[in-house]
Amino acid sequence: MARKPNSANLEQSLDTLETLVERMESGELSLEESLKAFEEGVKLTRECQQALRAAEQKVKILLSADDEPTPFTTSDAADDATDDK
Numbered sequence: 001m002a003r004k005p006n007s008a009n010l011e012q013s014l015d016t017l018e019t020l021v022e023r024m025e026s027g028e029l030s031l032e033e034s035l036k037a038f039e040e041g042v043k044l045t046r047e048c049q050q051a052l053r054a055a056e057q058k059v060k061i062l063l064s065a066d067d068e069p070t071p072f073t074t075s076d077a078a079d080d081a082t083d084d085k
Helices: 007-026 031-063 074-083
Strands: none
Touching: 007 031
8 A cells, every 4th residue: 555645754655766767777686686676666656646645626615716715635635635536
């Protein structure tokens, strides 16, 4: 199950992705190590995309023209993520 990244985790995930890319681009990894790094990168990318969709949804809710505030939950963003596929 993917963790739900907050802004600190998002920054950490982006830093980890950058490190993975640098390692893979160096050409010093074996094929097996490259595949593991790629797999981790895909997982991190999906988590980051989910966090960004959640943030985008929260901004939409905050900027909505409704007079009544709408509570935000991360499950709303998860529902949107499944709709994109």
